[in-house]
Amino acid sequence: MDIEFHLLAISEKETHLKESKTSFSIIYEHFRKFLYNVIIKNIHYKSHKEEFAKTILNEVFCYVWNNPLAWEFNQKKHKSPDSGFKAYLSTIAYYKTLEYLRANESYLKNEMPKVDDVNNDWLFNLEANEYETLESELQKKNNVLDGILANLEPKKQDIVRVYFQLYEGGKKMRSENIKLMESMFNTTWDNIRQIISRVKKQIKEAAKKTTKIQ
Structure with missing residues (x-):
């Protein structure tokens, strides 16, 4: 893809809007997945992570739309225009991410851990012995585990x-x-540890009942 050609076309949006939009769409589709992955890896907050990443992604491409000639390929720094433009987009994304997170800092400081609701399995208190190895027993308890999983919602089963x-x-x-x-x-x-803790307890209890019956 001739990135410089498309950026030049975008810069002429005032006189050739249709062609500019076409070139912008080509650049957007070519780089959006790469850039989204770059952005989301730098957002360490749990809640609204995807929403934030999409917002920042749009801000980066808005910058490209408004400043198409701010980048030019430097052969001394990059092997190809593609790698050079990726580095350029990543740099913009880095600063846009910092800017966005600072703007939402007060909200993010009050972020709470995600739970499904106040009465679900996530909130079961952990005990120190909950992480003993059960792997040696799992082969014998597959039917037990399947029965326990059947009573869980799909997300927790997964x-x-x-x-x-x-x-x-x-x-x-x-x-x-x-x-x-x-x-x-x-x-x-x-x-995640909460749901695993509850399931392990259920496995142990079911195994004890099976042993007593035998």
């Missing part, structure tokens, strides 16, 4: 399944897996 897929017996959950689960389910690690 959380439990992913947790046991990522968990390594006898070890603490890796930090990258914690971040992955937080991102996948758009919630906090404390919330």
